[in-house]
Amino acid sequence: MSDVIDAAVSALNEKLAGSGFEGVAKFVIRNEGAILLDASGARAGDDAADVTMTADTDTFRAILAGNLNPTAAFMTGRLKVDGDMGAALRLGSVLS
Numbered sequence: 044m045s046d047v048i049d050a051a052v053s054a055l056n057e058k059l060a061g062s063g064f065e066g067v068a069k070f071v072i073r074n075e076g077a078i079l080l081d082a083s084g085a086r087a088g089d090d091a092a093d094v095t096m097t098a099d100t101d102t103f104r105a106i107l108a109g110n111l112n113p114t115a116a117f118m119t120g121r122l123k124v125d126g127d128m129g130a131a132l133r134l135g136s137v138l139s
Contacts, residue, residue, distance in 0.1 A: 047075045047100055048087050054107045055085035062137045066130040071097040080134065094126035094134075106138060113138055 051072065059080065068080045069092035077089040096113075098106070102121045105111035113135035116122035124131045 045075045047072060048078060051078055051103065051107065052085045052087060055080060058107070058138055059084055064134060064137055066094070066127065066133070067092040068130055068134050069095045070103065071095060072103050073097065073099045075100060092126065094124060094128070094130040096131060096134075097123040097125075 051070070055070075055078065064080065064082060066081065067090075069089070070078045070080070071089075072078070076087060078085055079088040079090055079092060098116065098121060102111065102116055106113050106116060106122070111121075113122060113131075117124055117131075
């Protein structure tokens with residue numbers, strides 16, 4: 044597992060703590076790997092998910108840091124979303 048994935052899993056678990064996020068989401072960070080998020084938290088993995096969001100490392104870091112709104116990233120083409128848009132919006136509100 045890459046250092047980027049390890050750091051992202053830790054940061055996502057902090058953000059998701061107590062959020063009650065329902066569903067399964069996957070972040071694919073190009074050239075690094077994938078992270079699964081569900082009610083139990085975040086972990087490295089590439090299993091099936093309700094929604095898959097794909098971005099490069101810089102975009103993902105900016106979203107996690109709160110410097111880039113996930114919706115703005117999607118609207119500008121920096122974040123690709125496949126699957127359940129409702130789940131993506133719910134997760135976006137947790138990350139913002």
